[in-house]
Amino acid sequence: MGLLENRFDDNVVVEKLDKLLSWARSTSPWFFQFGTACCAIEMMAAAASRHDLMRIGIIPRSSPRQADVMIVAGTVTMKMALRVKKLYEQMADPKYVVAMGSCATSGGPYWQHGYHVLKGVDLVIPVDVYVPGCPPRPEALIEGLLKLQEQILEGRPLTRKTG
Amino acid sequence: MKRYFTDIYESVTSIVGGMGITLVHLFKARNDNVTLQYPEEKWPRPERNIGFDHSSYNVIRSRLHVDMDDCIGCLKCERACPVDCIKIETEKSPVRGEDLKEIKHKGVTSNGTRKALVVTRFDIDMSECCYCNLCTYPCPEECIFMTGGPNAKKHPIDYEFSEPDRSDLIYRFAKKGAKQGLAELNAKQDAEA
Numbered sequence: 001m002g003l004l005e006n007r008f009d010d011n012v013v014v015e016k017l018d019k020l021l022s023w024a025r026s027t028s029p030w031f032f033q034f035g036t037a038c039c040a041i042e043m044m045a046a047a048a049s050r051h052d053l054m055r056i057g058i059i060p061r062s063s064p065r066q067a068d069v070m071i072v073a074g075t076v077t078m079k080m081a082l083r084v085k086k087l088y089e090q091m092a093d094p095k096y097v098v099a100m101g102s103c104a105t106s107g108g109p110y111w112q113h114g115y116h117v118l119k120g121v122d123l124v125i126p127v128d129v130y131v132p133g134c135p136p137r138p139e140a141l142i143e144g145l146l147k148l149q150e151q152i153l154e155g156r157p158l159t160r161k162t163g
Numbered sequence: 164m165k166r167y168f169t170d171i172y173e174s175v176t177s178i179v180g181g182m183g184i185t186l187v188h189l190f191k192a193r194n195d196n197v198t199l200q201y202p203e204e205k206w207p208r209p210e211r212n213i214g215f216d217h218s219s220y221n222v223i224r225s226r227l228h229v230d231m232d233d234c235i236g237c238l239k240c241e242r243a244c245p246v247d248c249i250k251i252e253t254e255k256s257p258v259r260g261e262d263l264k265e266i267k268h269k270g271v272t273s274n275g276t277r278k279a280l281v282v283t284r285f286d287i288d289m290s291e292c293c294y295c296n297l298c299t300y301p302c303p304e305e306c307i308f309m310t311g312g313p314n315a316k317k318h319p320i321d322y323e324f325s326e327p328d329r330s331d332l333i334y335r336f337a338k339k340g341a342k343q344g345l346a347e348l349n350a351k352q353d354a355e356a
Contacts (some may be wrong), residue, residue: 049198055200079224102293108291111248120260132290132325137323139199140325
């Protein structure tokens with residue numbers, strides 16, 4: 001993945017650096033707002049002053065180049081799937097994806113007869129956290145993002161994975 | 164010379180005055196803060212006006228839950244679901260209305276209905292659910308409902324249940340090993356007969 005990712009053996013320096021790096025990453029995952037449907041409204045509400053994502057270090061960005069987390073909020077059509085992949089590839093490492101709502105998770109109401117809808121965004125890009133709801137409440141999205149923060153905090157980016 | 168000292172005086176007083184207002188707001192603003200400190204505090208769910216008494220109808224949009232001891236396997240919720248996210252499989256019970264301790268099957272519901280079927284599979288895929296609540300109305304035993312609302316005492320409201328793995332969003336309510344246990348039970352009965 002990145003320049004430093006999984007290149008070092010286990011030792012004292014790397015272990016402490018690892019913790020610092022993952023802590024720094026977990027406390028400021030700026031998100032790329034990819035709102036395609038009604039879930040985008042809830043995402044906006046989560047970023048606004050009532051729920052205020054900024055107090056946990058999560059700031060909305062409009063460009064994939066500046067973002068760490070991509071929140072796919074809403075129905076992803078077949079045509080849009082190519083764009084989702086392109087935008088994901090434009091993000092700088094380390095990058096994470098949150099699939100928000102039923103549509104992004106599994107196709108949602110369109111999972112059976114929707115000829116034009118991608119059945120889950122995990123078919124094109126790797127997803128870290130799935131947030132259920134149709135649409136999820138802002139609190140549910142924040143809970144998903146807190147879960148993602150925990151996941152990042154547990155990650156050891158520098159240590160080489162054995163086995 | 165006079166100008167020099169009045170300038171110093173003005174700058175000091177204006178800074179003290181300005182910072183005083185900031186200090187007042189620092190402590191005053193806490194009282195009329197609109198932000199919800201989410202993981203520490205939660206808002207109660209707003210009540211929806213649906214035209215009749217709210218307390219007796221469950222109109223909450225949260226996670227679906229099934230009380231399997233009350234489920235008779237009538238498939239009404241499966242048929243009502245507009246997105247087909249409920250999957251039920253049933254098998255005939257060897258003795259109607261009797262408890263089957265081997266598979267933890269309860270014979271009689273809390274309403275007093277004697278069950279003829281054993282539910283071997285009851286899966287709800289919450290990632291496909293559209294939270295329309297249509298499955299809860301046809302249920303004759305009122306065993307499928309959304310958590311919270313009138314059922315909050317038994318099942319507190321749960322609308323934030325995000326998972327890192329998608330298959331964890333499929334909730335399996337049927338008793339574990341019910342299908343296999345029932346097959347064994349039937350085989351035993353056949354051998355005896």
